[in-house]
Amino acid sequence: MADPRPLTGEPLPLDLLNTAWVEDGGPRDLLAEDGGVATWLASRGLAAPADGRARAALVEAREALRALLTAPVDLAARERVNAVLARGAERVRLGPDGPVREVDVAETWRVPWQAATELVALRERHGDRIRRCANPECVLWFLDVSRPGTRRWCSMAACGNREKARRHATAA
Ligand SMILES: [Zn+2]
Numbered sequence: 001m002a003d004p005r006p007l008t009g010e011p012l013p014l015d016l017l018n019t020a021w022v023e024d025g026g027p028r029d030l031l032a033e034d035g036g037v038a039t040w041l042a043s044r045g046l047a048a049p050a051d052g053r054a055r056a057a058l059v060e061a062r063e064a065l066r067a068l069l070t071a072p073v074d075l076a077a078r079e080r081v082n083a084v085l086a087r088g089a090e091r092v093r094l095g096p097d098g099p100v101r102e103v104d105v106a107e108t109w110r111v112p113w114q115a116a117t118e119l120v121a122l123r124e125r126h127g128d129r130i131r132r133c134a135n136p137e138c139v140l141w142f143l144d145v146s147r148p149g150t151r152r153w154c155s156m157a158a159c160g161n162r163e164k165a166r167r168h169a170t171a172a
Contacts, residue, residue: 001035003043004028007140007154013119014130014141015044016062016112017069021140031059041111048111060084061112065119069130069141081116088113135159 007018019030019040030036037058038050048054064080071077088105105113122130122143129144133154140154153160 001039010142013065013115016115017141049107053108057108057112061115084116133159
């Protein structure tokens with residue numbers, strides 16, 4: 001199956017969030033579809049299990065990350081992400097060519113753990129650039145890498161123009 005999502009290519013944690021989107025006015029969830037987990041993993045170039053347990057782990061991580069980004073000061077949201085983070089641990093040691101990082105994590109949790117870990121790093125470095133699309137009906141997330149930091153939409157074509165048209169209609 002080709003990746004059917006409207007927005008791809010965001011950093012891993014946001015890309016995981018973007019496995020859920022709105023299509024024709026209703027929610028669509030790639031992870032809930034037949035072959036959807038495998039499609040998403042292939043789209044990311046990740047070799048990982050795509051069975052029911054992997055799906056459940058990915059969904060658990062996705063909803064924890066969404067809860068945290070939606071309510072960053074909420075203790076329960078933080079604890080949900082901490083529960084995902086607790087699934088794995090990274091060990092660093094020095095090898096002949098520099099640091100070697102080994103992750104201790106069950107195969108099923110490797111990608112969900114990685115997504116949670118990367119979200120922590122992303123918030124630390126670029127917390128003010130993690131955005132949800134400004135269209136209130138859109139649930140997509142992106143990292144604003146524009147120089148002025150003024151990106152508001154998942155895409156101009158999908159949401160930006162619609163908002164412009166709406167404002168135009170209100171003004172008329
Ligand atoms: Zn959007």
